[in-house]
Amino acid sequence: MRIAILVYDREQAEQLKQSLQKAGHDCHVFGSGRQFLVTAGRESFDVLLVDWELTDITGIDVLRAVRRGSSCDMPVVFVSHRNAERDVADALNAGADDYVVPPVRPLEFVARLNAVWRRANPRVEAKILEFPPYVLDLNEREATLYGRRVELTQKEFDLAAFLFRNIGRLLSRGHLLEAVWGKSVDVPTRTLDTHVSHLRSKLGLRPENGYRLTTVYNFGYRLEAVRSSDPDVKALPQRSVGTGIARDAARANAG
CATH class of the missing domain: 3.40.50.2300 (Response regulator)
Incomplete structure (x- = not known):
């Protein structure tokens, strides 16, 4: 944690x-x-x-x-x-x-x-993460899309598992770097951005597959299920996440 x-x-x-x-x-x-x-x-x-x-x-x-x-x-x-x-x-x-x-x-x-x-x-101890059409087997370290195995590097798999375990959460770059690469390792944020780009491509994290991996400017990334309002896409359940803490910080500083 x-x-x-x-x-x-x-x-x-x-x-x-x-x-x-x-x-x-x-x-x-x-x-x-x-x-x-x-x-x-x-x-x-x-x-x-x-x-x-x-x-x-x-x-x-x-x-x-x-x-x-x-x-x-x-x-x-x-x-x-x-x-x-x-x-x-x-x-x-x-x-x-x-x-x-x-x-x-x-x-x-x-x-x-x-x-x-x-x-x-509740998913924190799960060994198999199922988010159809995606399945991540944490024991075998295997990711599948529509039943077909997707070849991922070790860090790509770790990043994918962390994102799916935190579906809907807005995660900062620092949080992702610590979770996947470790706090003691000096890794440039560009490395994270490159891995995210690879995941989008390899796993097909697009609306037609039910999930979207979005970039939040000056913060980080969020993996989210597609909203029901998105056209021509069958939506999957989603937990809404917002931030707004910066607004509260500004109010606190003003006070």
Whole structure:
């Protein structure tokens, strides 16, 4: 997972980062709510960990901005010393997916975070991804279109699997590079663009096949099912995704 950490206590934020990195996750620590919202306007994350008390705005403000700005339902988990029943209820009612009161027990916390992620993304552990006419067998690392095998390189297959697992989500270039090439590898974004171009061609990601791989300027890419309004194409189910977080960041900065 690519995790954003927005916690007031810097020592606690570092402890969370270390625990999650040991579990194999990529972590990005932010010092303020506005800093996160600005970054979220150009980057995507799988999960947000947020404190109630921040240096500028409140965690509830950040949560509401995320929920207004994106319909992808990114899981948001509160990590806060505020443990009054009303505080916990307010956070959950505002759209938080879980609420953890420190001290955090690393193994339990990672398990809870994984559970939140699985609930939000039921395909995350699937070994065969079926999106007719596409099938991706993750065990055999084989992709087929209308039953015919499509020859993909290792990175092309990894990229295709990640995109189909996140169907409908707007994914930033940085997110895709970390997920497929790894955070420690210095890969130019042009490499990603080239792989995306190859996938479009090899898999035929066009409306006539029910899916479209679109480029979102200054952000990244989104694999989406064709809308029912598209002419002469049988539409497949689609989860609508929007962003708008940059707008909320601008409002926060103005305030």
